[in-house]
Amino acid sequence: MKKVSKQQIDRLYEFTRQHYVEYYDVQTELVDHLANAIEEHWEENPDQDFEELLQKEFKKFGVFGFMEVVEKRQNAMTKKYYKMILEEAKNFLKLPRVIFSAVLGWACFFVISEWKYGIISLAILFLALLISTGIKFGIKMRKRRKQVKAGNKKMFLLEDTIMTSGGLFQIFFLPFYFINFGDFFEIKEAISFQGQIFLTFVFTAEFLLLHISVFVIPSRKEEILKKAYPEMELS
Known part of the structure; x- marks a missing residue:
């Protein structure tokens, strides 16, 4: 099964920071969630693009993005x-x-x-x-x-x-x-x-x-x- 690489994990952390998540523990929680979701997509089709899958998963968080997760x-x-x-x-x-x-x-x-x-x-x-x-x-x-x-x-x-x-x-x-x-x-x-x-x-x-x-x-x-x-x- 195709796994998310270290460079891609770093990209996920960067992505959470870009979307106004400043707390490292909340970033880690979101990174784990995103990485698992991307790997599940790769189980079906390992050729899918990482960035496209990232944007696809991010859209599932809705209009306010990660803000609801941070608030909770x-x-x-x-x-x-x-x-x-x-x-x-x-x-x-x-x-x-x-x-x-x-x-x-x-x-x-x-x-x-x-x-x-x-x-x-x-x-x-x-x-x-x-x-x-x-x-x-x-x-x-x-x-x-x-x-x-x-x-x-x-x-x-x-x-x-x-x-x-x-x-x-x-x-x-x-x-x-x-x-x-x-x-x-x-x-x-x-x-x-x-x-x-x-x-x-x-x-x-x-x-x-x-x-x-x-x-x-x-x-x-x-x-x-x-x-x-x-x-x-x-x-």
């Missing part, structure tokens, strides 16, 4: 990342680190309940952490993309998901779209004890999620990637 893989990887977040949160909320969570929660409650400008101060602190972290990640992503463009590094979808916190940054910023900071100076005295408890929970949970998504999981990135892609070159 992104959704699957985001779900996988959220599972990692949940597992890390479960591990974090055990002794002795659960003590840190309790102290953080108490500190948030103390600031909210005792200080006139406690709520807005915590909101501004959290917003500053988000912005500084976003800038830090932006610089890392830019450096990484330059390395990929120069051919010194491969880009993996899971790595990209980790680097962008699985879209959690958008969720972290969401509350600030509904906040009128000026109102906090007026309504501080009107917030009930139950309201203070709720705000304490929100701030503590977001601080912990930020810590896990920015420090804990990225620090294990190489280990996670090697486990996810045991047969692939990561660099």
Whole structure:
């Protein structure tokens, strides 16, 4: 049976890149699919032209080409990342680190309940952490993309998901779209004890999620990637 050659495999990788698939793991998945499909055609007629068969198989992906495949893989990887977040949160909320969570929660409650400008101060602190972290990640992503463009590094979808916190940054910023900071100076005295408890929970949970998504999981990135892609070159 006629097999796809190494040069043709390289051509398939090039073809996926030309059609806006930048992640090496998704490229590999598509290359395997295309190569198998072409070899099946060669079983019937080994004289068929490689490029013609490639275009024929590509048309089967429809008007949007590989974009649907990429989108499905992104959704699957985001779900996988959220599972990692949940597992890390479960591990974090055990002794002795659960003590840190309790102290953080108490500190948030103390600031909210005792200080006139406690709520807005915590909101501004959290917003500053988000912005500084976003800038830090932006610089890392830019450096990484330059390395990929120069051919010194491969880009993996899971790595990209980790680097962008699985879209959690958008969720972290969401509350600030509904906040009128000026109102906090007026309504501080009107917030009930139950309201203070709720705000304490929100701030503590977001601080912990930020810590896990920015420090804990990225620090294990190489280990996670090697486990996810045991047969692939990561660099």
